[in-house]
Amino acid sequence: MKIQSVRGMRDILPEDQKYWQFAQNLFDETSSSLGFSRLIIPSVEELSLFERGIGEATDIVEKEMFVIAAKSDDNATLALRPELTAGCVRAYIENGMKSKPQPVRLSLFGSAFRRERPQKNRYREFYQLDFEAIGDEKALWDVYIIYSSLKYLERLGLKNIRTTVNSIGCRECRPSYREKLIKYFKDNVDKLCEDCKRRLRTNPLRILDCKEPACQGLSKDAPKMLDNLCPACDEHFDYVKSSLNNLNVDFEINPQLVRGLDYYNRTVFEFNQKADTGRQSSLGGGGRYDYLFEMIGESPTPAVGVALGLDRIVNALKENSIEIPKVETKQILIVGTPDTVKQCLGASNKIFETTALTPLYFPQETAIGKQLELANKLQVDYAVIIGPDELKSGKYQLKDLKTGEQKQIKPDKLVELLS
Ligand SMILES: [Zn+2]
Ligand SMILES: [Zn+2]
Known part of the structure; x- marks a missing residue:
């Protein structure tokens, strides 16, 4: 089940x-x-x-x-x-x-x-x-x-x-008021709902806030605590x-x-x-x-x-469509291949420890282009690409997904640039 x-x-x-x-x-x-x-x-x-x-x-x-x-x-x-x-x-x-x-x-x-x-x-x-x-x-x-x-x-x-x-x-x-209230409702007991008939014995004040229309009508003219x-x-x-x-x-x-x-x-x-x-x-x-x-x-x-x-x-x-103040935490997707897992994890850890950005890293075997589609789906702000080409050239690609701007940076400059 x-x-x-x-x-x-x-x-x-x-x-x-x-x-x-x-x-x-x-x-x-x-x-x-x-x-x-x-x-x-x-x-x-x-x-x-x-x-x-x-x-x-x-x-x-x-x-x-x-x-x-x-x-x-x-x-x-x-x-x-x-x-x-x-x-x-x-x-x-x-x-x-x-x-x-x-x-x-x-x-x-x-x-x-x-x-x-x-x-x-x-x-x-x-x-x-x-x-x-x-x-x-x-x-x-x-x-x-x-x-x-x-x-x-x-x-x-x-x-x-x-x-x-x-x-x-x-x-x-309250006790003498309660008596007055009981007397008033007893005189009109036929009009009360079943719950209120019971409340009349156990908790007559509660009749005053019963939601049944008949009880409400009756309560309007009931003696008031404020007068007592x-x-x-x-x-x-x-x-x-x-x-x-x-x-x-x-x-x-x-x-x-x-x-x-x-x-x-x-x-x-x-x-x-x-x-x-x-x-x-x-x-x-x-x-x-x-x-x-x-x-x-x-x-x-x-x-x-x-x-x-x-x-x-x-x-x-x-x-009331109240505007909730947005807490700004920007996200960066780390895009790599199975050959660059070590470098990706290293970059992710460094971003987490030294910047205010939230690093997202999902080690995947799909092509880099496919992973960038994921970045759009997740609506992240940046992506850093660490593939075999980047390892060879010694420079990562940093992409601003809001503007589409892309540039090459040295790994040790990544965190500096992001913060
Ligand atoms: Zn009192
Ligand atoms: Zn009632």
């Missing part, structure tokens, strides 16, 4: 790498100039980290986890990470980052795995870029994470970014709004924005991009997660973060 890629998984091919490298490099530059330090965490964690951290009643943990059959040495069930934040928090605790100046600003890059229904531009292995600020409860850091995300998206050249924010309250104010915030949450959200205004960030308030994970509280936000084609796509989002530490059995530690989807960013770069 033929082996194929797993459903929902894909290859990212060489021709796409310019987008990926551009977006990744810019993320590295932006995150370090904004004071974030890179953290790399494993793709595999104990399942209980995600069950407790993300919440058992979320779609992710309920039906989208890749649980691994093999267990850890101490018999714990393992899973592929469905996002990076829970692992980041685990790493913060395990490595004693609490003793560092707070908040600890971390940036992460890596793939995450969810067994979602495969659809266009949605993959079961996808790539995330995270900014996290752990250890400070001040609203300033919510603003800083939003600001950092926008600076990065701006540097990518993406225009028409729509920033939506909301507050989903805290332990003080406690004074502390109100003050926190006011600070976020006024600071964003001070920074000239264009944002909208969306009372239905709740985000799909249990660990969020207070500020939540999302970034969408409107392409020239008119298509809107979500580039990512995040929020404050002050309770995540307690959810996984640790002492309370406030934190806020964002996850941007690299797959979506790359799509947006393409859809």
